[in-house]
Amino acid sequence: MQSSKLLGALFESVDEGRRLCVLHIGQALPDTVAFFSRYRCKLHFVDIFAELPIVADESSDDAAPLFFSRLMAFPADTRFDICLFWDIFNYLRRDEITAFIDTLRPFLHTRTLAHGFALHNVRTPQHDAAYGISAPDTLSVRQRDTRLPGYSPHPQSRLKSLLRCFHFDRCVLLADSRLELLLSARL
Secondary structure, eight states: OEEOSSGGGGTTTOOTTSOEEEEEESOOOHHHHHHHTTSOEEEEEEOGGGGOSOOSOTTOTTHHHHHHHHHTOOOTTOOEEEEEEETGGGSSOHHHHHHHHHHHGGGEEEEEEEEEEEESSTTSOOOOEEEEEEETTEEEEEEOSSOOSOOOOOOHHHHHHHSTTEEEEEEEEOTTSEEEEEEEEOO
16 A cells, blocks of 8 residues: 555545546556445546557557557547556657557546656666555555566656646655656646
């Protein structure tokens, strides 16, 4: 378990009478499913981590966009209220982040909020974890059985430019040199 200073902000303005639409990047952990069972919501789990490394054919400029459009083929009327990115951006190259954001953008709306992790120092060692939610201010963190390929963290300034459809609303520096991020859609 890990406490979170920013996760609760995602749920402060949730109207419990309105259906919530959530994008969770990663595997469906039981505690996350149990947490969201208290809301009227639709959960979309997209385990990009299981697909790493993404681009097998580096010579193709279309590989990453095709990959994400296949993986994130949501109904056209889908609009996410909350996106849980966790630390996926530490495992994607610049072109892959761009393809991911370009694919995600049509499914955002002006009140979409997001949560994730970045690194304060890109030389920070790889931390292979699967994340979930136990409570509005508590994450469940499980060590992965195997090392994830493609670890290539980006400095915060580069990540800000790559995540161009999001504002970085708040960042909290954690003890292990990670940054906890709270983002809002910028459309």
